[in-house]
Amino acid sequence: MTGDPRWAPPPSECLSSDERRHQQFVRLTELLGAVDGTNRFYTEKFLSAGVNLSEIRTLEDLARLPLTTKQELASDQAATPPWGTAHTEPLTRYTRYHQTSSTTGPPLRWLDTPESWRWVADCWRSVFHAARIGIGDTILFPFGFGPFLGFWSAFDAATQLGARVVPAGGMSSETRLKLLDAVAPEVVCCTPTYALRLLEVARAMGLDLPISTVRTIVVAGEPGGSIDATRWQIEQGWGARVIDHHGLTEVGPVSFECWEHPGALHLNETQFICELLDPGSDRPAAEGEPGELVVTNLGRIASPVIRYRTRDIVRLRSTPCTCGRTLRQIEGGVLSRADDMVCVRGVNVYPVAIEALVRQVTQVTEFRSTVNATSPLHELSIEVEVAPTTGEPETVAARVGQVVQEALGLTVPVCAVDAGTLPRFELKSRRFVVKDSADD
Ligand SMILES: [Zn+2]
Known part of the structure; x- marks a missing residue:
């Protein structure tokens, strides 16, 4: 207390x-x-x-x-x-x-x-x-x-x-x-x-x-x-x-x-009744297992949601x-968001997981991961910007590749790009891009 x-x-x-x-x-x-x-x-x-x-x-x-x-x-x-x-x-x-x-x-x-x-x-x-x-x-x-x-x-x-x-x-x-x-x-x-x-x-x-x-x-x-x-x-x-x-x-x-x-x-x-459902079966998720958060808000009576599927995957602790x-x-x-998952060479990948890994390499100031959904195996690649004077960009990029490889078992090409190349965001970031047509 x-x-x-x-x-x-x-x-x-x-x-x-x-x-x-x-x-x-x-x-x-x-x-x-x-x-x-x-x-x-x-x-x-x-x-x-x-x-x-x-x-x-x-x-x-x-x-x-x-x-x-x-x-x-x-x-x-x-x-x-x-x-x-x-x-x-x-x-x-x-x-x-x-x-x-x-x-x-x-x-x-x-x-x-x-x-x-x-x-x-x-x-x-x-x-x-x-x-x-x-x-x-x-x-x-x-x-x-x-x-x-x-x-x-x-x-x-x-x-x-x-x-x-x-x-x-x-x-x-x-x-x-x-x-x-x-x-x-x-x-x-x-x-x-x-x-x-x-x-x-x-x-x-x-x-x-x-x-x-x-x-x-x-x-x-x-x-x-x-x-x-x-x-x-x-x-x-x-x-x-x-x-x-x-x-x-x-x-x-x-x-x-x-x-x-x-x-x-x-x-x-x-203020909310919160349920956790197994996304596959719509039945309550088992204790300690991740599930989709389903919400009923109790005080927004004029525009309520009742048993609303948030698509947010969470794990509860009581x-x-x-x-x-x-x-x-x-x-x-x-x-993760249930909608955001992509399957890369047989591995389920969530944007949140990629961010958690890339941010472990503290020299990275900004990054973008791209899934090429036009290729049969959905190839993932990552671009990183490296803070000036903190290290050789290629070495930092290689370190990111190593962290991703160790965590996900995926060999992902990581390339260093010039500072200021990647977009910056004020609201919702778009660091996880899925290309689903050749001209994207
Ligand atoms: Zn507390």
Whole structure:
């Protein structure tokens, strides 16, 4: 448990399993009562699955409800453009628009009412509290405020809890670092990729980030915050603690890291019912085995997801955490997206695994892995940029090849490219490219 009472976890995050399940069931009943007959998407979905909601009498009965996929929601929006029919209230009540940052197909359009948006921000307050961020802290958001939900909700939540927020959209990395130097924030909120990018630019500018005021970097949007090697590079480079978090636009902020247990993410089970399913059979995954996270959000009643397949593959841990929270944890963060896996010469390869390996070679500043899906065996190759004066680029590239060979058993060509050749990212990185036509 934390010694400082300010950062004690709220009682709602420390319930016994029975208390939590009771609370979840009460709120599930409220949610189902609210959507039944008003939310056309779910009303029709339950009807066509032959489910009578009066049969949902315990939390276990949730499994009687059909699973929801992103594809279904996308098809609904395509059939009833632009918003689809998954809304519990009249459209005039919706005041916020965001969209998913999907790499395949059109983005999902997601609307919130003032109440459902407040719930999203409340979930973010849990993230900040667990990260020991609150009144008196200044938070810099070096992020272009587009339609991606994550940092908007973090920004609103931070103002609600009394922190001072500094938006830093529409600026170059150099200008953002000058702003950081001027306003002296304690916290920076960005993607792990962008934390590394700022580090690289700061070094080129001769700025020493470890002597800055920044003590915490809250990362989101990518899995890097829970990849040990990536996290280590950010923490060493900034001289600050990384706090990871994970969420989806259509779901909300579903997990967060506590100060006491780095590298694991508490599921916010006060606001979500989380199931773990075996992706092959759709049955509950065995204890300790990786499975797909399936989520029902309990407070976003105006635009809910019910038994939603996140495609995130995670491993759960239910042993007590030293912070005192009884919320289960995702061990090691999101292991992969179910959609992202590619088979390279018979070996299943996830982008997260490649990043974890390449980042072990700390001289690498940026990289890109490419899968050539036009070749029958799906060949993988990696390009790396090497930090100036840290070693011969060819030697560093060979080291990356060796690390990948040892871990995956794959001989992968790795070539060093000139500094600044590879794309840099502010939001979701695209370091894993699958070429599926000859002219890509
Ligand atoms: Zn904890």
